[in-house]
Amino acid sequence: MPAGRLTFLYPGRLETPTGGYVYDRELLAALAATGTQVTALTLGEGYPAPSPATLEAGAALLAGLADGEAVMIDGLAFGVMDAIAAPQAQRLRLIALVHHPLAHESGLPPARAAELAASERRALALARHVVTTSPATAEAIITGFGVPSAKVSALEPGLVLPAPPVARVRRPGEPFRLLSVGSLVPRKDHPTLLAALAQIDDPAVTLDIAGSGEFDLAHAASVRATIERLGLSRRVRLHGALGRAALDALYAQADLFVLTTLYEGYGMAFVEAMAHGLPVIATGAGAVRDTVPPAAGILCEAGDAASVGAAIRRLAEDAALRQSLAQAARAHAQGLPGWPEQARRLAALIAEIGR
Template sequence: MSAVFVVPVGEAPSGGHVYDERLAGALASAGRPLRTVAVPGGWPRPDAAARARLDAVLAELPDGSTVLLDGLVACGVPEVVVPHTGRLRTVVLVHLPLADETGLAPDAARDLAEREGRVLRAAARVVATSAAAAADVAARHGVHGVHAVPPGVDPAPPARGTDGASHLLCVASLTPRKGHETLLDALALVRGPAWSCECVGPLGAAGRVAELRARAGSLPVRFVGARTGPDLRAAYDAADLVVLPSRAETYGMVVTEALARAVPVVATSVGGVPEALGRDPHGRRPGLLVPPQDPAALGDALRRWLTDASLRERLRDAARLRRRNLAGWEEAARAMAAVLNREVAR
């Protein structure tokens, strides 16, 4: 019997939506299909109609069914999910702990954390997208044996870049968690060689875009909005360096998408990002890691990249070698299938 995968309706490109879609496809190719059910709503705080829709989806499943729930849908509504955990084999996939979204009021963060904990402790299995995220979820919610299923990455040709140094690319939605303020403040500190930076990702609220553009001032930074398909591939192909200045990440799929094209990365050392960056067979990182919310450290890393040709060559060489041993989606599918099959056999 195939399992059911309950996911949020995707209105804008995001790593979570890509993970869900690519994982479902890889599981189907591996002979472990999931029937995907997309539930509309303002998750993780849906209205009554969305909660009723999710409850109906779960109620329609026969007793003993295995259901994989995207944590964005499941973790904010324990009053809907927990009553079904006694008769369904529920596996919850945590892309990002709900309380880790930047900008939440303290009371809202505490409420979301409490709700998430109730759901995860009631679930039969919990999955996170990196070993670091799995350990964090287990510790913060008292859940034993959280499984790590990192995302895969699709093969891609090496990027052609521009001049090998000056074109920087940041692929991230313009939410506070992604750290664009830190990036702009860091870029303002960079002096010397010319550079340009393209920020690709959903723009969100108009006020947010205006604020970031005002902060950028006369810096050669462009906010171009969401890109998918050929347009996103073209953005990566033109990049000399990918920058990810996030305040929090459970993995950082942008990192492996860059490395699949042999593009080095400068990123913050949060969550699973060091796992995603990894090392080449010689133990070298194909990029630089800096503390989060530290414009001086990020600016120094970018300055070193722009001014030190030998550093650039070392990082590019490490990225070329790291590219060869990146995990594909078939590996993610095998790991998730092992979790689901273990649950079916319980």
């Protein structure tokens, strides 16, 4: 098999507006720029709970690939593809891409989480190599799923560093603008952020939330109801999923980035915020405390609305502290790798697996 070829299989639509799909798109584009021949194919909708027909189509797709092909499969699908991947594992060079283990998604019933953990363990055992999006996720795969460390690599997202931020000077009477970026799903825990904002009796402290409400319609409706119940409808704006230019504009207008997530496999929104020179308030397990250094923000415990509210109040009142954190955030982002560097690492891994 030529070392410079990869077939990438993904669930749903590659243009889906989430951090995981941004990772996929950017990495594939950068990989193609290295000269690697990349073919990206969809596995269909419904993952990680695909219909029998979708799984059957996925099995046919795998069976149609040439012997020895390097095949990277996004973990949102691969974690439940154990049965259809097993017959092809000897002849294909399977590479799993794990953003975070499926069983670590928040809000899953215990029985479903156990089912996902078992299927993902079986699937990962079939892979020649596992690529994760952070060292924390790599450690979770090694310790929690029994994958040998020699078969696991962390390939963090690359960063497209924006132009140096222009310091925002707040004039008297202007709002103090918080920004949060994340889909309206349970894992992002917007209710904790809204409860924290409700503790701050200052209408000048406002919140912009950018993120799709289409992935969990019931939860998105609950978030909207919470905004109304807490009397925050004039202070919170839900923007939905935004394109790059509109999202960059929100970063430029913000004074502070806040994301009260429960768990992140990496946390691309935190890095984007730091790259835009924003101080950060963060919560959550997984890779969060690796992604956000203490010099760049304030880290609170997940679900602790009181601590998040106190951190918002402290940074709103202390311009010098905001500036210090903002400078450290931008400096940290400047030291992170770009997509070309990460694509070269993946190309080298594909070549090694090819040998």
